[in-house]
Structure formats: C-alpha cells, structure tokens
Amino acid sequence: MNGRVLIDNPENLVLITIPLLVGFVIVVGYNILMTKLFKMKYREAIITVIIGSSSHFEIAIATALTMSIAYPLAALGTTMGLFWEVPIMLSIVYLGRFLKKRGFWK
Template sequence: MNWIVAPFFMLGLAWAFLPDKSELRAGLILVGLGRCIAMVLVWTDLAGGDTEYCAILVAINSVLQMVLFAPMAVFCIRVIGHDADGVAISYSVVAVSVAVFLGIPLGAAVVTRVALRVIAGPAWYEKVFLRWAAPWSLLGLLYTILVLFASQGHAVVHQIVSVVRIAAPLVVYFVVIFSVTLWFTHRLGFGYALASTQSFTAASNNFELAIAVAVATFGPDSDQALAATVGPLVEVPVLLGLVYLVRYAAKRWRWK
C-alpha cells in the first residue's frame, strides 16, 4: 500500500485531474511518493491506534524513502511523463535533497544516541536527555512547516483555481487509500489498533519532503512547489475527519 498502490494511484489521479498541467501534476506525484513519517503519529494517537506499530512503520518508511524516493520520482515524472511540456527532473538533485532532509537528521540521531549512551549511560539518556529533547523535535517540525508555508503563501492565495484543481485529486486519494486499506485489514482479521495504524500510514504523506524536493528541483516559485504545498492544506482536515470516521466504524463493527 505504501510503495506500490498509493504512489501509483496518485500518479493516475494526477493525470486524470491535471492532464493539461504538467507542473502541477509533477508536484502531486512528489506528494504521493513521500510516505508519512511525522503526522501519522498524531493521527494514530488520536484514533487510538497502535503507536509502537506506527513507530516501526515510520522507521521503515524513513529508510525506504532515502532509497526509493529519487528513482521513483524520476520514473514517474521523467519516464512515464516523458518530460511533458518541458518538465524535467534530475535524479542527483532529488537524491541530494532527500539525503539532506532525511539523511542528516537520521545520522545526527544515531551519533547522538550512541555517544550519549556510552558517555552518560542508558538510564540518563532515556530518562533525562530524551525528555528534554522531545519538545524540541516537535518545535523543529512546526518551524519547518511554518517556513515552508510562508514561502508559498503568496502563490496559494493568488492561484486559487489551481489550488482547487490540486485539492480535488488529493481528497479522492486520501479517502480511497484510507478506506481500501481499512477494509482489507478488517477483512484480513487485523485488530482495530493495527488496522487503523496501517490505514493512516498508507493514506498520509510526507509533505515536508515533497515541498523541499519541489523547491530544490524546480524552484520556490514553481507550480510544482505550489502543488506540494497544497497537499497538507487538504491532508490535515481530511485525515482529521477520517480519525472520527474510523472511531465511529470501530464502534459500529464492534471492532476490538
């Protein structure tokens, strides 16, 4: 669902809804390729899902994104899209963007964990350092989101028609991927906690990475960056609504 169904479903929706807008289409494809590693933790917690299973999926998706994002972006935009209307994407630029946005924080976390556990001991690291660092990681995420949105605020306000055209396939994407995943996991006998976590993971996207790659590859004023920025504007209210929907479904199905 995360690396085959969802990305290619977004690819199909991008072509179906934006056949005449290759730049906006490319931005949507980047959103579809970015598997969620941040907000999904919030959705899972609000829905009463399995937070430990969610953490495992986040870790797996973080590693897979560093390996798969760049080649899949080139394949979906350059190979399948045939560089339509002059839309070109560089593998090296995308790969470097992903490495900077994901690789540096991951490397810093690994070094910090290993060094502090050796120097200060596991108990101090777990009980003191992590409790001190946890709020800063959330503030860092919020600051990143603020900067990314501020850079695209003018474009969002002044291209409202494009925003609406981008929002339509995104709504379809979030609802369909979530619903299909939830139905299949329910039919397969998953418990509510695992099924809801899997569904939110499949339906959510790493919009921060998509915006960063779009800005680095196509420029901050590009339509690709605009499309990637609209992603979270649609994702947040839709996924919040799905939180209430899945909790209602659990009660209706008496899903434990």
C-alpha cells in the same frame, strides 16, 4: 509563482485540490478495506490506516522546496497535499472511532 498569482487565479488551487482529495479518499478507503480483509483489530488497523494514508510530510516538504524554482505548479501541488493532510488525518481518527463503535473492527 508568488502570492499575487494565487490570489488572481484561485482556480489553480481548486484544480490542484480536487485530485488530491479524490486521491486521499481512494487511498484511505483502500487502507480501511485491507485492514478489514486481513481481520486486523482496531488498535493495529487504525494506525495502519493513518500511516498508510499519510503523504509523508517531510519528504513532501523537501520535494516542494526542490521543485519550487523550476516547476512552481508541481511545488504548489505538493504544498496543497500537506495543507489537506492534517484535516484528513484527523478525519481518519474520527472515522476510525465511528467504525469501531459500529463493530467494523474487533
């Protein structure tokens, strides 16, 4: 798969992005609820949520490189996950600060 294919078929990016974002929301939500259930303090809870919600960048890059020849769409999915991970991790930090101010964590 080359760049021209992506430019000519942007729907591929959308089809891959939607389930990735839904998956991130589910995982982040689950991690936040678990930290509340276990009555974690903010300092432990926020790092637990961030690490637990990460898609492990290095492993994802290695997987994308390995699959790129035989399964280009799978490699694209892995790459899109990396693309979305940074803004999602930053959002988790802001969400964590917001929840802390609201007294969600002690």
